[in-house]
Amino acid sequence: MKTAGVIVEYNPFHNGHLYHLKQTRKVTNADCIVAVMSGYFLQRGEPALVSKWARTKMALLAGVDLVIELPYAFSTQKAEIFANGSISILEGLGVDEVCFGSESGSLDPFIHTVQVMKDYETEFNSYLHIYLKEGNSFPTSASKAFQALSLKDDGVDLSQPNNILGFHYIKAIVDQQAKIIPKTIIRTGANYHDEHFQSPTIASATSIRKALFSSNKSIDDVRSFVPDTTFKELNQYMTDFRQLHHWEAYFQLLKYKVLTSSPEELKAIYEVEEGLEHRFISQIKDATSFNEFMIKVKTKRYTWTRLQRVCTHILTNTTKVSMKRVTSNNATYIRLLGMSQTGRAYLQQNKKEFTLPLISKLKQNSNEMLQLDIKASHTYGMIFDEPVRSDWHQLEYSTPPIQFDEKEKIFV
Incomplete structure (x- = not known):
């Protein structure tokens, strides 16, 4: 089989x-x-x-x-x-x-980029460090570092979210010496980050979620973008639990966790780095929503995604020590x-x-x-x-x- x-x-x-x-x-x-x-x-x-x-x-x-x-x-x-x-x-x-x-839609650029990264790992990491030090996010720094190698322009565009994942899938296969054959x-x-509907039947998950949580929209408004089976399951979930999940519903739990933790306790949480614990404590006090809080703590260096992951780890009390132990292996x-x-x-x-x-x-x-x-x-x-x-x-x-x-x- x-x-x-x-x-x-x-x-x-x-x-x-x-x-x-x-x-x-x-x-x-x-x-x-x-x-x-x-x-x-x-x-x-x-x-x-x-x-x-x-x-x-x-x-x-x-x-x-x-x-x-x-x-x-x-x-x-x-x-x-x-x-x-x-x-x-x-x-x-x-x-x-x-x-x-x-x-990309083609496998060759991914394979080429993985090989380049392997052959020029030292140079790539050097450029990566430079761009990170300038305050760029990790995805932006990685893309710039690859471009700075000035090699043949037949690598994959690492500024695109799915290309980034594809690159790492193939790199993982190589690193693990896995027998799996990649296809793309x-x-x-719709693009991965599209927040608005661009087509009558195809939409990003981001735009679908945004529509579902919009004050003037309902599940019916996303019906044309999902299979009937998904539509029925969404309706059933609303019937059973009377809500869908998003960060605003968890904000008071996050606020409680941050304000009842010491800076040292927050610093022990996975991905809390470079004084973020102090920034979180000072900015969450007056924030009345998760979105408002995120706007307050957002910087050029830390992407919205990275900060949300930090919030998730605070909420689940996932420490650096515990995460290091479990991710040291596959x-x-x-x-x-x-x-x-x-x-x-x-x-x-x-x-x-x-x-x-x-x-x-x-x-x-x-x-x-x-x-x-x-x-x-x-x-x-x-x-x-x-x-x-x-x-x-x-x-x-x-x-x-x-x-x-x-x-x-x-x-x-």
Whole structure:
């Protein structure tokens, strides 16, 4: 059974993701599609719009065969660590190919850029240090450093978000000596960061989320940009929990955490660097919303995304020490969230060959990486009212992998 992997957030699953899935199956001729999907908190430092269980259902209904959780230790990180964790999980599952969307649409520029970085690592790091010292963000500095090498202009444009991820996927494959074969397809329609609808049917997840939280819009306003199955799941989530997740809902929790922590305690949190602890304490006192707070603390050096990740780590009390321990290696387990009949058949046929343990139901576990996922789950559910909040805290232990019958189109 041939397998192809995709690395996703599905926040939420939309028509562009559906196109990516169909193209992945086409270019890889895969029998089984495996999605490594971020859990409750995402790479841009945001809470996921709906739970990982709801997004697992969206994925299975759209044609994914296996949904595997990308642990918090990787899902809330810069591109390099995010990619390392994702590729290590796909490799542990024995997946044949990985297919990612990119602004480039061609694999050669990625391979060339990875080789250049390897051959000129010292020079690249020297330029990178210069641009960082000038106050540029890491993504901007990395792009400028590559351009400063003044080599042949056939590398990939590292100023584009999906190209950055694609570069790190291929670099992770090389560094891990993985057997996975990379493939890429060009992104269609909306750009990753588009905040407004540019097409009648294709929109970025960013613009969809913005519309959902706009005061004069509703779920109905995004219906044309998502599959019917996603639309139904969004409505069901609203019925069950009466809200979608975004940073404003967590702001009072963040404010409480910052104002009841000492500078030394905040400094111990992962990614709190260069006096950010003092800036956070001084600026959050008078801020009345998360957006207002972010505007107050934003600087040229720290991107909005980086600051949101800092806020996420403060909220989940993730320290430098604990994160260093869990990210010194690649993934240490495979957490199964959902499967189709095809996905189940793949597991049964190949699980003895997996190089990482497969977790299908959570038990008390001392694995530190898994403990971060559990803390993230508890934090994510803190915005609910009782008794929903207390029930939520048991979900990690009581929810088995979601099973989907792709022929009957039903969950079993």
